[in-house]
Amino acid sequence: MAAFKLNLFTPKGVIVKDLECNDITIPTVRGEINILPEHTHILTELGTGILTAKTNTGVRHFSVTAGLCRVLKDTVTILSFTSEKVQDIDLERAKAAKAKAMENLSGKISLTDVDLIKNRRKLERAEMRLRLANLK
Amino acid sequence: MANIKELKKKIKSTKGTFKITKAMKLVSAAKLNKAQVRILGLRPYSLELEDTVRTVSALAQDYSNEYFLPKDNNKAIVLVISSDKGLCGGYNSSLAKTIRRFTNEHKDEDLKFYWIGKKVRDLIARDVNSGKTFTFAKQDPSYEEVRKIADELGSMFVAGEVGKIYVAYNSFISAIAFDSKVRQLLPMQVSTLDKELIKTKYPYDFKYEPGAEQILDTLVPEVYLTTVYTCVLDAIASEHGSRMNAMENASKNSKEVIKKLSLKMNKMRQARITTELIEVVSGAESLNG
Numbered sequence: 207m208a209a210f211k212l213n214l215f216t217p218k219g220v221i222v223k224d225l226e227c228n229d230i231t232i233p234t235v236r237g238e239i240n241i242l243p244e245h246t247h248i249l250t251e252l253g254t255g256i257l258t259a260k261t262n263t264g265v266r267h268f269s270v271t272a273g274l275c276r277v278l279k280d281t282v283t284i285l286s287f288t289s290e291k292v293q294d295i296d297l298e299r300a301k302a303a304k305a306k307a308m309e310n311l312s313g314k315i316s317l318t319d320v321d322l323i324k325n326r327r328k329l330e331r332a333e334m335r336l337r338l339a340n341l342k
Numbered sequence: 343m344a345n346i347k348e349l350k351k352k353i354k355s356t357k358g359t360f361k362i363t364k365a366m367k368l369v370s371a372a373k374l375n376k377a378q379v380r381i382l383g384l385r386p387y388s389l390e391l392e393d394t395v396r397t398v399s400a401l402a403q404d405y406s407n408e409y410f411l412p413k414d415n416n417k418a419i420v421l422v423i424s425s426d427k428g429l430c431g432g433y434n435s436s437l438a439k440t441i442r443r444f445t446n447e448h449k450d451e452d453l454k455f456y457w458i459g460k461k462v463r464d465l466i467a468r469d470v471n472s473g474k475t476f477t478f479a480k481q482d483p484s485y486e487e488v489r490k491i492a493d494e495l496g497s498m499f500v501a502g503e504v505g506k507i508y509v510a511y512n513s514f515i516s517a518i519a520f521d522s523k524v525r526q527l528l529p530m531q532v533s534t535l536d537k538e539l540i541k542t543k544y545p546y547d548f549k550y551e552p553g554a555e556q557i558l559d560t561l562v563p564e565v566y567l568t569t570v571y572t573c574v575l576d577a578i579a580s581e582h583g584s585r586m587n588a589m590e591n592a593s594k595n596s597k598e599v600i601k602k603l604s605l606k607m608n609k610m611r612q613a614r615i616t617t618e619l620i621e622v623v624s625g626a627e628s629l630n631g
Contacts, residue, residue, distance in 0.1 A: 215387040215390055216383075217485070217568065218380075218384075219383030220383060220386055220387075223386075235551075235552065236552065246549055247544075247547075247548045249548040249551070251551070251556075274557070285387055
């Protein structure tokens with residue numbers, strides 16, 4: 207099966223470049239999509255979640271948050287606001303972030319709409335990181 | 343002959359300068375390293391993002407966003423990104439020169455200058471319509487701080503207070519080279535030629551999820567912001583690169599000066615010793631005679 211390439215860029219740096227993959231699962235705003243070789247050209251908004259890439263040497267996981275995904279010919283380009291490799295995840299920090307967000311959302315303090323959304327997103331990200339850490 | 347002492351003093355002070363320039367060079371090298379990692383990390387992201395927006399806006403029929411629409415307004419803002427500190431070679435003067443040339447070429451526009459970093463402002467503020475100066479909590483601006491600036495300028499553009507926004511900065515090429523340039527930020531432009539080119543390059547359209555317009559609506563402000571941030575990081579990296587070079591040259595020069603002065607001093611000292619010896623010898627000779 208013909209392989210295709212994955213590029214994952216963030217403003218903080220290049221996470222992976224030209225990684226040869228056979229199969230990628232990408233979280234988008236409308237649910238997960240699966241990309242196989244010879245996929246049609248698509249352009250979609252990323253959601254928060256775990257990106258799974260199957261390569262010849264094994265499976266790799268990355269976290270992604272809001273951003274953009276472009277599938278063009280044999281290249282998948284992901285532009286994410288933040289992204290981490292599994293080994294870079296700070297488990298303690300994610301746990302702390304989850305606890306903090308949960309507490310903020312528990313309703314003890316009143317939140318503005320903006321803060322509510324912010325905290326929900328924080329919770330989502332923390333949970334995603336914890337899930338990702340378990341995939342190690 | 344009395345100036346052996348003076349020479350000694352000069353050598354000592356040059357040695358002091360040498361130490362300082364050497365230390366500054368090392369500091370700049372370390373900072374450059376950091377800045378370089380940041381800008382080189384950001385570049386692929388920003389290039390891809392820009393490319394995507396160009397492509398999509400060319401392919402999507404009749405899409406327009408407020409960031410694309412030209413405004414019927416003669417006013418324009420130029421955001422000048424320079425440094426707060428001097429001693430960095432031609433960094434600020436070359437930018438000032440570029441801006442002067444730009445002002446001459448755009449006499450028909452009512453330019454107003456906003457500043458990041460005060461060096462270029464000090465150089466040309468007298469000659470231009472000077473506006474606000476942005477400052478940061480730390481020396482290097484954070485992403486959040488850059489976003490605030492970008493938002494402020496962006497909202498002025500969207501509200502129609504200004505018709506164009508430019509940014510003037512030094513773009514980082516390598517540790518020893520930078521390029522001073524003025525670039526138009528808003529309105530974003532995709533020329534018809536580019537559009538045709540993109541259309542021939544991609545004879546098929548993308549499948550958009552959710553929709554092309556929604557994607558562009560979120561992307562366009564992101565591109566604008568990323569572009570500003572790239573400019574700032576570019577400027578920082580080239581500042582450190584430029585300073586490193588300036589300091590390297592200064593160190594080299596002071597080394598040379600020290601060498602020359604030492605040689606001169608040694609020659610003088612030798613001459614004095616010789617004269618003294620001759621005096622002693624001839625004195626002894628005359629006593630003997």
